[in-house]
Amino acid sequence: MANIAPKPSGFRSKFGFGRNKDAAPHGKLRKKNAAQAEFDVNSIHSRDTARSDGKLLLYPQDVRRSGSVTTTLSKLSTDFTPWRNSSEGRSQSVISKNGPRKLKKASHQAPARSELDKDTGEHKDLTDMMHAFGFSENADDTVEYVHVEEWSYDTLQPDGATLLSKICPELWGLIGDYLTPLDIAHLASTCHAMHNRLGKVAYELLRHPTHLPHRIEFLLSMDKKLPTHLFCFPCAKWHVRTTPGLEKLKPPNILNPVYNCPNSTNVLMPPPRLRISDYRWLPFTFIQLYKRAWEHGPDYGINVHSLARRFKDVESGWSHETMFHIHPANGHVLMRVKSQVFVEGGLQPAAKRMLLFTRSDYTPYFSVCAHWRKGLLTSIPKCALDHIPTPEENVYRATFNKMRHTKFAGPTALCTNCQPMRRCVECPTEYLIELKLVEDKTVQKMGPERFRQVLLVTRWSDLGPARSPRDPEWASVIGEGDGYNSFQEIGKRAVSGIFESAFTDTTPRARILSLNPAGLEADEDHGDWY
Structure with missing residues (x-):
């Protein structure tokens, strides 16, 4: 110093x-x-x-x-x-002002407006999101612009209605002989001149009972002009909605009128509906309201969350979950129903029937289409139940294992018969049957016995464009349509894949086989369906 x-x-x-x-x-x-x-x-x-x-x-x-x-x-x-x-006792020295300062890594400081990820706790990098705003799939596609000539009303030209009125009514009558009642009604609605010549005849044809499908198609063309109305198919009329936008799906034992219809309590003219499970039905009016809201706007119907339900049958123990989605490519309404029940191994044939079928009409507790008796739909769950491990039959070994700690039940593997997904040939419906471990919350003790085997039956159905009950998809699912081939109409992509890809990144990894490979017919007295 x-x-x-x-x-x-x-x-x-x-x-x-x-x-x-x-x-x-x-x-x-x-x-x-x-x-x-x-x-x-x-x-x-x-x-x-x-x-x-x-x-x-x-x-x-x-x-x-x-x-x-x-x-x-x-x-x-x-x-x-x-x-x-070196003789002077001096060594080599370095002339320097100050030694070099060590490089220090700059401490990473998050931006002032950075956001934390709620799952990982890390700072979000919004760079990818900002670049995604400028991404367009059709940016590199060549778009051919075609000049379309706009039709403008020329006052100097003669009116078209005047030109049509010059044709004698007898000639229009001969032209109407080659047209359907639906085409005649549309032609009569074009202008006053055509209405004066064909209006009375066209409407009389639509009122005839034999021309009911043409009448329904003609009235459905006014769907976009009537947001506060809903079409009634039993009456073939437009009714005013009583609670617009507040319609809710209720159990079938509760009277739930969406509009004031004189045939709402007429059992001889029931409204179109679809069976979901035992004592659970889906009216076509709610499918129509959901599709109208998606196509025209919220004033025309209800939200999709108004249709999703979870309910449980106390007597049978089956629990169900419904969910709906509209395919943006073709506008078809897709439905998924999950039904599950706790099961045990080593069930006898009579116990399997009591587990799967109702005592009232001997239909399955889970959701099925109208062709469930044709094929292997009811035999596949029985095969899956046989794969569940059975308890110990030896009394000495069972007593010895009971004194030890209970082992955790692992997942059960299925065979090549019950593992693949099945598709109904006569309607766009697919089924997948699985065995999973689910927590039973009724068991108070926290242990391995709290997790039990569950028989899970998942159904995917394509309900069509939801325009009319006469649609091929809706009619085939409820069993009223003939000549529908699902493998030709659906194609390579499955209904389950379209539905699951809209909500998750994973699809059911199972191959799709025919539900009725042998081409069997429904017979209540014969077959393995029961």
């Missing part, structure tokens, strides 16, 4: 001078050129004697005098290393 010069202070330190005469040179401060900045090595040695480690000692006044000879020397002498005589 004695060799270090004291820190200068006062008026002289401002100009780079020391406290005494020996500390700083005399004379005026002036800029020196390069010739005057040359130094001898001996002068460096004389300055170097002040430090024992061989490094150049820079006085404080020299450091403050920027542009002086000493400052220039301190910059140049950093890389200068003089060689000294």
Whole structure:
């Protein structure tokens, strides 16, 4: 500490001078050129004697005098290393101002407006999201623009209605003989001239009972013009909605009129509906409301969440979950129904029937289409139940295992007969039967016995465009349509894949086989369906 010069202070330190005469040179401060900045090595040695480690000692006044000879020397002498005589006991020394400072990694600081991920707790990087805004799938596609001539009404040209009125009514009658009642009704609705000639005849044809399908199609064309109305198919009329936008799906034992219809309690004219499970039905009116809201707007129907339900049958123990989705490509309404029940291994044939079928009409508890008796639909769950491990039959071994800790029941593998997905040939419906481990919340003890085997039956159905009950998809699912082949109509992509891809990234990994490979017919007295 004695060799270090004291820190200068006062008026002289401002100009780079020391406290005494020996500390700083005399004379005026002036800029020196390069010739005057040359130094001898001996002068460096004389300055170097002040430090024992061989490094150049820079006085404080020299450091403050920027542009002086000493400052220039301190910059140049950093890389200068003089060689000294070893006999004099001097070693090699390095002339340096200060040692190099270690590089430190800059601490990462999150942006001021960064957001934390709720799942991982990390800061979100919004770069990918910002780049995704400018991405367009059709950016590289060549779009051919076709100039379409807009039709404008020319007042100088003769009116079209006037031209049509010049044709005699007898000729229009002959033309109407080649048209259907639906085409005649549309032609009569074009203008007043055609209405005066064909209106009475067209409407009389639509009122005839044999032309009921044409009447329904003609009235359904006014769907977009009537947001507060809903079409009644038993009456073939438009009724005013009683609670627009507040319609809710209720159990079948509760009267739930969506509109005031005189045939709402007429059992001879039931409204079109679809069976979901035992004592659970889906009216076509709610499918129609859901499709209208998706196609025209929320004022025309209800939200999709108004149709999703979860319910449980207390008597049978089956629980069901329904969900709906509209395929944006073709506008078809897709339905998924999940039915599950807790099962045990080693069931006898009679116990399997009691588990799967109702006692009232001997239909399955889970959701099925109208062709469930044709094929292997009821025999596949029985095959899956046989794969569940049975308890110990030996009394001694069962008693010994009971004293030990209960082992955790693992997943059960299925065979090649009950593992694949099955598709009904006569309607767009697919089934998947699985065995899974599900927590039974009725068991109070927290242990391995709280997890039990569950028989899960999942059904996917395509209900069609939801325009009319006469749609091929809806009619085939409820068993009223003929000639529908699901493998030809659906194609390679499955209904289950379309539905699951809309909500998750995974689809059922199972191959699709025919539900009725042998082409069996429904017979209540024969077959393996029961």
